[in-house]
Amino acid sequence: MGFILAATGSAIGLGNLWKFPFITWENDGGAFVLVYLVCIAAVGLPIMMAELLVGRKSQKSAVGALKEVVGPLWGSLGLWGVLCGFVLLSYYTVIAGWSLYYFAKSSSWLINGFPTGTNMGDLFGAQSGNGALQLGLSLAFSIATVSVVYFGVQKGIERIAKLFLPVLFGILVLLLISALGMSGSGEALRFIFRPNFAELDRASVLEALGHSFFTLSLGMGAMITYGSYISKNQSIVKASAIIVVLDTLIALIATVIMFSVIFSVPGMDQQVSGTGTVGMLFISLPELFFTEVPFGQVLGPLFYVLVALAALTSTMSLLEVVASYVIDNHGIARNKATLMCGGVIFLFTILAAVSFGAVPAITDLQLGGALGDMFFGGKVGWFGMADHFVSNWMLPTGGLGITIAAGWVVSREITKSELVDGTQPGWFSYGAWRFFIRYVAPVAVGAILIAVIFFGRDFS
Ligand code: TRP
Numbered sequence: 001m002g003f004i005l006a007a008t009g010s011a012i013g014l015g016n017l018w019k020f021p022f023i024t025w026e027n028d029g030g031a032f033v034l035v036y037l038v039c040i041a042a043v044g045l046p047i048m049m050a051e052l053l054v055g056r057k058s059q060k061s062a063v064g065a066l067k068e069v070v071g072p073l074w075g076s077l078g079l080w081g082v083l084c085g086f087v088l089l090s091y092y093t094v095i096a097g098w099s100l101y102y103f104a105k106s107s108s109w110l111i112n113g114f115p116t117g118t119n120m121g122d123l124f125g126a127q128s129g130n131g132a133l134q135l136g137l138s139l140a141f142s143i144a145t146v147s148v149v150y151f152g153v154q155k156g157i158e159r160i161a162k163l164f165l166p167v168l169f170g171i172l173v174l175l176l177i178s179a180l181g182m183s184g185s186g187e188a189l190r191f192i193f194r195p196n197f198a199e200l201d202r203a204s205v206l207e208a209l210g211h212s213f214f215t216l217s218l219g220m221g222a223m224i225t226y227g228s229y230i231s232k233n234q235s236i237v238k239a240s241a242i243i244v245v246l247d248t249l250i251a252l253i254a255t256v257i258m259f260s261v262i263f264s265v266p267g268m269d270q271q272v273s274g275t276g277t278v279g280m281l282f283i284s285l286p287e288l289f290f291t292e293v294p295f296g297q298v299l300g301p302l303f304y305v306l307v308a309l310a311a312l313t314s315t316m317s318l319l320e321v322v323a324s325y326v327i328d329n330h331g332i333a334r335n336k337a338t339l340m341c342g343g344v345i346f347l348f349t350i351l352a353a354v355s356f357g358a359v360p361a362i363t364d365l366q367l368g369g370a371l372g373d374m375f376f377g378g379k380v381g382w383f384g385m386a387d388h389f390v391s392n393w394m395l396p397t398g399g400l401g402i403t404i405a406a407g408w409v410v411s412r413e414i415t416k417s418e419l420v421d422g423t424q425p426g427w428f429s430y431g432a433w434r435f436f437i438r439y440v441a442p443v444a445v446g447a448i449l450i451a452v453i454f455f456g457r458d459f460s
Contacts, residue, residue, distance in 0.1 A: 002158035003229045008243050009161035009313030010222060012168075014095050015215040016251040017307055018281045021258045023211060025272065025280065027204045029259075030195040033252075035205055039212035040248055043444055046436040047218050047399055048240040050406035053418035055227020056236065061324035062221025065228065069414070070405040077401040078325070081221035084394040085321035086341075088220070090348035091386050092318065093145070096311035097137030097353075101127050102282055103304035106289065110297045114290035124279040129357030138353045139346065141308075145315040146342035149323055150335055161313055168306045171299060172250065175257045178293045184263025191259055192252070203377070206448050210392040215247055217314070219399035222321050235423035254281075261288045281307070319345070355383035374452060392452075400445045407438035 024032055058065035063078030070077075105123075109115070127133060179185060213219040230236065261284045262268045272280060289300030319341060326337040354362050366372060366380045377388040406415060412434070420430050 002162070003226065003231075003234070004239050004242055005161035005165060006158050006229070006313070006317075007217075007223065007226045007239070008165060008246050009310070010217045010226065010317035011215065011243050011247040011314075012165070012250050013310050013314030014092060014307075015211070015314075016247060017254045017310060018095055020211065020215065020251040021255045022278060022280045023207055024192065024255055025259075027207060028196065028199040029191040030193065031197045031200040032204050032208055033192055033255075034195045035200065036208040036212060037248070039209045039444070040216070040244060042436060043209065043399070043441045044212045044216045044218060045240060045244050046433055046441055047213075047402055047406075048216055048223060048244060049236055049419060049433060050402055050415075050437055051218060051221070051223035052227035052230060052236045052240060053415060054402075054406065054410070055224040056230045056232075057414060057418055059228045061225045061228065061328050062321060063325050064328055065224050066221070066405065070409050074401075074405055074409070077398065077405065078221050078224075080394070080401070081219070081224075081398050082322055082325045084220040084390055084398060085222065085318045086345055087348070087386055087394070088390050089145075089315060089318040089322070090345050091352035091355075091383050092311070092315060093138045093141050093346075093349050094134065094352045094355075094383065096141045096308060096315060097134065098128070098279075098282055099304050099307040099311060100137050100140060101133070102286060103301055103308060106286060106297075106300040106304060109286075109290060110301055114297070116291075120283045120287050121279075124283050125357070128279065131354050131358030134353040134356065134358060135350065138349050141311070141315070142342055142346045142349060144312060145319050146338055148312070148316045149319045149342075150338040160309065164306060164309045164313075168310060169250070171303055171306060172253045172257070174299065175288075175293065175303070176253050179257040179260035179288075182260045182264040182292065184265075185256075185260040187263040188256055188259035191263070192255055202448070202451050206392055206396075206452055209445065209448055210396055213395035213399050214391050215251060216244060217317065219395035219397075219402065220321065221398075222317055225321055225324055226317070232421075233423060235421070235425065237419055237424045237428045241425070257288075258284055261285065261292070264292075352383045352386065355381040396445050396449060400442055400449070403437050403441040403445070407434065407442065 020036075054065050054069045055062075058068045060068060062081050063075045066074040066078045179188075217223055227236070230239065258280055262272055262280075265284070265287065268284060272283065285303070286300065289296035289303070293299060319338070322341045322345070323334070323338050326332050326341060327334055330337075332340070351362055355365075357363050362382045364380060365382050365385065366378075367376055367385070372378060375389055375393060376385040377392065379385050379388045415434070416430055419428070419433060
């Protein structure tokens with residue numbers, strides 16, 4: 001139970017509440033969502049099982065586990081994952097910091113009243129462009145992350161997850177009910193669930209695939225590390241299914257809520273598309289709380305606390321990937337290792353924190369030409385470039401490595417005994433899993449990477 005909640009806490013994070021809604025918006029909904037769901041089921045779920053089984057089999061963190069279960073050279077795949085965790089954590093913290101800001105802001109509105117007529121887009125731009133504020137917020141969040149990992153509190157992680165995941169779910173359902181009552185909900189549901197394949201290009205497919213790794217914390221060894229906590233009498237298959245279903249549900253609910261608001265407030269859709277959609281969670285929702293939702297004044301601040309907590313259960317797990325590598329492979333004590341890793345990662349957080357207008361050279365950073373397009377999706381600014389590279393390149397390549405390891409290198413006996421242990425649910429077929437991990441997942445990931453490398457970004 002504790003493990004499932006910790007792993008679900010790792011999966012559910014800003015990827016669900018912040019990122020999925022805005023990439024769904026950018027990719028015109030419908031068809032993108034469908035491709036994403038296919039990626040989750042056909043690629044994400046089998047890889048989730050693969051990562052967890054490698055972790056449980058070895059009882060080690062990523063690098064050691066891959067070396068032991070797969071082979072000595074496979075440790076480098078684990079290192080690639082550690083590097084990925086490092087970069088991902090460095091910028092994730094900045095968005096997590098925004099949730100602290102909006103918690104403070106909405107609390108002050110609760111006390112002093114909501115300033116009607118405030119332009120939420122302008123407010124967002126002002127906070128994200130304020131360098132000192134951004135550094136303070138992300139430093140505060142980094143300290144919180146380091147403190148949890150420093151004390152090694154597995155019990156702390158599990159307790160937080162156990163307490164707050166149900167509350168997060170409850171609040172989301174409440175918001176969903178009120179969002180469905182809004183005038184824009186029909187248009188929102190159509191936007192999200194009615195596929196329009198004319199709008200879909202191969203770049204969107206890559207993004208859907210990349211996000212399915214991101215949202216499930218796959219492709220970088222985090223779930224290998226967590227897999228080492230699963231007890232022998234727990235079903236890896238069942239655990240994987242629970243994590244994947246909860247994660248997907250939360251992302252869809254968050255998206256329906258946000259889009260219902262956007263389509264209900266006149267002119268909001270133009271505004272969202274115009275100001276860049278990165279801030280959607282922080283532009284459209286605050287207004288909903290204070291103008292539309294019953295008890296929204298109270299739910300608002302509470303919601304941003306929960307966003308922060310969802311982010312924290314993910315940042316803890318990210319730092320754990322990096323720290324446990326340093327602890328296990330370089331024999332450094334946990335407290336020293338955590339401080340060291342947290343400190344070095346924060347240096348890169350600084351770059352991400354000033355990517356939203358505070359430092360023009362970092363905000364406007366860009367790699368032009370075909371390479372820039374291929375690796376960074378033409379994104380401008382340190383933050384956007386790092387995020388694109390991690391989500392669309394590091395995670396899919398790491399995931400590809402893991403499918404090959406689990407499908408082709410690790411013996412059938414080992415994977416079968418881990419997955420089919422008498423506790424697996426009735427619907428599970430080992431043969432189907434093996435088919436997906438050997439053929440479907442690597443071919444899908446490989447084909448998309450090849451398409452992007454050889455055919456460029458503009459697929460039209
Ligand atoms: N799954 C997290 C989210 O959706 C982000 C994430 C990706 C992550 N890889 C991870 C979290 C590894 C912890 C560990 O927000």
